Each structure stands twice: as C-alpha cells, then as structure tokens.
Amino acid sequence: MRLPRLLQAALVLVGVYLGFIVVFDYMLEAVIPGSLLTMYMFFVTVGVFMVFTYDEERTRELVAPIKAMVENPIYRGARNTVFIVIPLLVGYGVYSRTLPSFEAPVELRTIHPAPPSTAKIYGERVNLLTLENPFRHYQTDDPEIFAEYVQEGAAVYIENCQYCHGDKLDGKGPYAEGLNPTPLNFQDIGTIAQLQESYLYWRIATGGPGLPKEAAPWISSMPVWQEFLTEEEIWKVILFLYDYTGHAPRSWGEAHDAGGH
C-alpha cells in the first residue's frame, strides 16, 4: 500500500529532524545548535515542498487530504480539532519563546575582528598589512636554527599560555572551564590556519584591551602580552603554534608547508 503523499512529506520532515538530533547529539556527541537546526529545517521543508509540488498531479494528491478536511462535511470533527489545536500550538510556541528566562541572551560575537591597518606595539606604530615574522625565513634558510626557535617558543607557551589554551593547543587548559568565551582552539581549522602571522602578533601583543570596537562587547580575558613578553618571544610562540598544530600561516606568496608533529 502506498502512503498518502501528505503523510510521506510529514514523515520525511520528521525523519530528517530526528536524524539531525540522533546523529549530532547522540552518535557524534556534538550537539547541533538550535539556531542552526531551525535554519536547516526551514530549508529542508522548502526542499520537500519543491519535490512534492513540481507536478500538478502530485500537488493535487498532496493537498487532497487538506482539501477534503476543509471542504468535506464528513471530516467536520477533524477540521474543528485541527483548527483549534494548530492556533493553540502556535500560541504556545510564541508564549514559550517570549517568556523571560534566566538564560543569558545569545550573543552574536565576532570571533575574528578585523585588524586595524596599523597598531601601536612596544611603543612603535607597526603596519600590520606588511608585517612579517622575522624568524619565518629560517624555516627554509636554516631548518636547524628554526627548530631551536620553535623549541624556545614552546617553552614560552608552556610557561604562559597553556593554562588557558591547553598543552595540546586545543583550548582546553586547566583554566578554560572558568572562561566565557572559552579560549581559542588552535587545532581547529577555522582559527590560526585562516590567519596571517601579523594578525596573531597583534592579538597576542595587545590582548583583549587591544580589540577593536567591532569586537564589542569586549569579553576576552586575553592579557596584553607585550607587557610580559619580549617581541622575539611573541614571534617564537607564533612559530610554535603553527609548528605544533601542523597548520601554515595564511600567506599569498610561496607556500610554506609547516612540519607537523
């Protein structure tokens, strides 16, 4: 027996919805955000509508039960029930969405604010558009010295940064749980792998207080490291970050392959 098309459509939607929940929340154990699930389901519904209505015959089949329910006196009971239940459900949805709660409001935070073209670091105005890591060229010119610098950077990282960003650079240091937003995970393909070294230099040197206005509300607890580290130490830490994660800094010139661990 073939299922009525309206039921088919409803089953597809419910199936996709439950599929997202089961796969993300239970199988992968990485919860799917409600905001994204809403967007996903909206467009899945659009897709289902498209597939079920591109042909006149199929459309007639799809809407036949709805039409019958509205027009056929036999289904008066079902019609009245639907006409009462649906507005009540919508009303409940609106009520529960607008009901004040203790949950902090969702913030649309800019994770990677745009850097200024120049910034004042160590008392000098530096041009971030042209600034380069002074040690980067050793990667090809003298790999042994480069490896030493990476080691020195690692020591600086372990002494200063791992408490928040973690000894695996995954943003899960001992203090990370106490911070909101949590420290960045450098292993993630979406963080330092997308950025130029000058960007990291600016962020490390000027920390949270150096964030531009567009990153407001300023809630980063990143210290102003130019007050604690030397310029060379910051550049060496940056070498270490890329070296350990296996990412390469964003560049437009010749490709440098980072030697991962």
Add this chain to the structure above:
Amino acid sequence: MRKTLSFGFLASLVALVVCVLAGTGPALAQEAAGFGPAPVLTAADYPTVAGVNGRLVIWIVAQLHLWFAAFVLAVPIFVFIIEAIGMRTRDKRYDDMAYEFIKVSITAYSITAILGGLLLFSLILFYPHLFGYLSTIFSKSMFYYALLFFGESAVLYLYYYGWHWLQGDLRKWIHLSLGLLLNAIGTTLMLLANAWLTFMMSPAGVDPAGVFNGNEWEAIHNFLWNPINIHRFVANIAYGGSIVGAYAAFKFLTARTSQEKAHYDWMGYNANFIAICALLPLPFAGYYLAAEIYAYSQQMGITLMGGIFAWLFIIQAVLIGALFLSANYYLWCGMGRSDGARRYYWAIKYIAIVLIGAFLVWFTPHTLVLTNSELKSLGGPHHSILGPLGIMPAKNTAVNLMIIFTFLSFLIYRRSNKVATVSWEGMGNTLQVALFTAGILNILFLGIYHGYFTNTVYKVAASIPQVLTTFVVIVVSLVLDSFIYRGARDVGPLHWGRIPDRAQYALFLLAVAFTWLMGLMGYIRSGIRQHWHVVDIMRDNSPNAFTPTLGYAANVVSVAAVIFLTLVIFVFWIAKVSSVKTLPAGYWKE
C-alpha cells in the same frame, strides 16, 4: 512613453551640466595650481539639508540607481543576442520577444537617468568635499561619462523606435549593429562608474596624503577595478534576466487567453534561461572579487567575511541558495510542458537532496549562535563537526555541486521532450554518468583534501581547479548531449502555457531575491571602507562615520528594495498601459 523618454534626456542633460560645473571646474583650477592632498574634514564640513540624514539619502538613492542601471545595462545585452538568434533562425517570435524586452527596459532607462541625476545632486549637497576631491582626480572620465550618456540615449531611442522601421536584410543588420553600439556604450559607462567607486576602496595614482599624480588612467585602473567589472557584468545579466522573468510571470498570471499564456510562458522560460546562464558563473566572479579584496587588504578581507559583516554573508548565502532553488523549481515545473517528461521525474528528488544538502553546507556559519547550555556542552564556540563547514573550502565545494546539479536539472529538462535515435545512446549515457561522477569526485577531493589538509595557499588555489572541473563537466556534457540527441525525434509538441502558477511565483522570488541580495552585498562592499571615504587617504569625519548595526542596515536595504520593486511594478504597468486603447463613444466629433 515619449514623455518619460524626455525625462531621460533631461536627466542626462542635467548630469552633463552638473558634471561640467562641479567636476571639471575644480579640476581645471587644480591643474593650474597642482594637485593638493585629500581634504581633512570636520563634522562642520558636512552640510545638513532640510534636516535629512545625508548618508541615508545617498545610500537609498545610489542603491535604487544601481538596481535600475543593472537592469537597463543587462537588457540590451540579451536583446542583442536574442535579435541575432532571430535573424539566424528567421523565427519572428525571437524578434518580437527581443522588442518586448527592450520595451520594458525603456521606461526603466528614464528612471535610471532621473535617479542618477538625484544621486549626483545628493552627493554635491551632502558630501561636497568628497565629490570635489573625486572630481579633481576623475575630471576627464566624469566629463566623458556625461557625454557618453547622450550617446547612449540617442542610440537607445534609435534602436527602440527604429525596430519596426529597420527590418529586412541590410536594415536588420544596421539595427543589430546599433544594438552592439548600445552595449558598447552602456558597458563603457559602467566601467567608468566602477572606477570611481573602486578608487574609494583601493586608491591608486595618489600618494599616502592623497596628492594625485595626474595620471587618471592609473586611478581608474586601480586594484579592484577589474574584479568589480567582471562581477557586475555577469551579475547584471543574471539580474536583468530575473527582472524580465518577473515581467513575463506577471503577464502570464494576468493573461486572458491561452495564446497569451503560451507566449508569456515561453518568454518566462527564456528569461529564466538567461538568468541561470549568468547565475552559474556568478559565484566564481564573486569569489574572485572577495579573494582580490583580501589580497589587497587583510583588514578589509576579514571585515568582509570574518568580522562585522560575516552575518550578512550568511543572509547572502541563504539568498543565493534561494536563487538556485527557485531556478531549479521553475525548470522542474516547466517539464510538465512535455509529454515525455515523466521518464525523468525519478531523478528530481535526488537532485533536490544534493541541492538542499549543498545549500545547508553553503550557509552554515563559521561562528555559531549558541545558547549557554550548547556552549557548555560543546566546550567552546567551535563545533568539531559543523565548524569546518563554516570556512571557504566547504562553501566552494557546496556551490560547485549546486551548479553542477542545477545544470543537471537543465539537462533533463532539455531531454524531456526528445527521444534519441543514435545507435550508441546507451554508451553516450554511460559516458555522461562517468563524466558527472568523475567531476563530482574531483570537486569533493579538492575541497576536502586541499581545503583541510594543506595550507591556505593551496586552499585558495584549489578553488580554481574546482571551478575548472565544473566548467569542463558542463561544456563536455553539453557537447556530448548534442551528439546523442542529433536527429532526435520529439515526443510531441511542447505545450507552452502548461505550467502551474506556482512556477511563476518562483520567477518572482528569483527577482526579489536578486534585488535584496544586490542591496545587501552592495552595502557590504561599500561598508568595508568603514570610516574612510577613500581608504587610508580621506577620512569620513561626518557624524555618520560609523558602521550601523546589522539590523538597521538590513532594514534600510529592505525598504529600498520595496521602493525599487514598487517602481518595477509601475514600469510593468506602464508597459501594459501603452498597448491599451480606449474608444470613447461620442467624445470626438464624427
């Protein structure tokens, strides 16, 4: 009609006079005295006129002007092509359709000119120093722009009014040549205007203080000029196609006879075809522009796609997805015109699954909106599974798949009314399947391997072979299909007009989504200059030199889009009214 046309002439005359007075006047004075640095302004240098917000006026008027300009520049491009097809096939329906397209654009042309004049006056009134500075640099191009506008008007009127006069062998060729000339002038106008706006983003020909070196070509040929030129040229065609498609849909829905319905169905199909043809390469042109913006300035690049405007890019992604979905839906509904389409219905749900799947990846944001409990559960703002979908390699892969499957929709549409007669049909179809499979696998490999396991240089570079793969699949498949269906017989006559009304709303959605998209992206392109009139050269010190909230910006663009669409409905209505005749009984003397 003649009255509205005279507005066009009037506006271009005004534009010329104002350009001569405001543009070349200071320029001549500057040349005598040498060029000075960019003016350093204070809040007092921005006049308040009639208590209105200058930025808001410029924003809305410039956007309206641009929408109409995009439309009136695009229509002659495909009218020229359709007229040429008509000449080659000697099928008069093409000639009639081309004439109807240009008829729709002619009122829009007057409105474009009027809005251009309004924009010019608004700039001079609200931002006199900025306009003065730009006109010292672009004095010659502004003057030629105004002159070209006269040329454009003259050729357009000859082209339109001479349509029925210039018929027949030689005359038709003359008419087609006028169409070519019209396009050449129109495109030149666009290139000149593009130079002024891209100079404000990536200034050239000036020193760090803004002192002009006197070489206007250098200022025109600035870093972002060509990327914008390419992007706008392609986008205009897609946009023009979508607006004409909406016109055809409007006429289809109001048609009284089946002949009229058939005609406007055919017109809508052609308009949608034009829109899709230009839509397919558009994401690549956009990607090229964004990559060039990033290459020019990391700051602008991050502001654009990773910073404050990133959320508007999510809306952009949703709208682009809506364009693809409505274009596909229209094709699927259109298959009902053929009695042989049922053979291919089974494929549609699979195409839909890939399209929707790719679309979901396409708009998945990099920075997710998370509640506190979700944030805690994930252990941070980055999602281990969805996070990687937020960056460009995933987007590039998704959009290439969307393009390939949209093309597949078109391919099955083309096949739906044909039966191949060649003996090697089976092998041909196997080759087609192999081609698509290899192409899709290559796109996935490039996207996944180069996107996530190599550095950014390869990541960015991998997008080029992805595009080439898509391009090869489309071209080779078209060639192969034309051989498979050489000498094919038709299942039956195509039933033009046999299409559900829903499909016409898909055409409306296409036009509305395009309009909104252009408004939002235009705002972003302009907004990434932030507090600069001319980036790093001339600072905006007006009280409005701040980036408005996303909600405010979206509202302004939406209001402007509503104004534009209202004017477009007026244009459609005028086109309809022009063919209506009333015979008042007893009014005139016998």
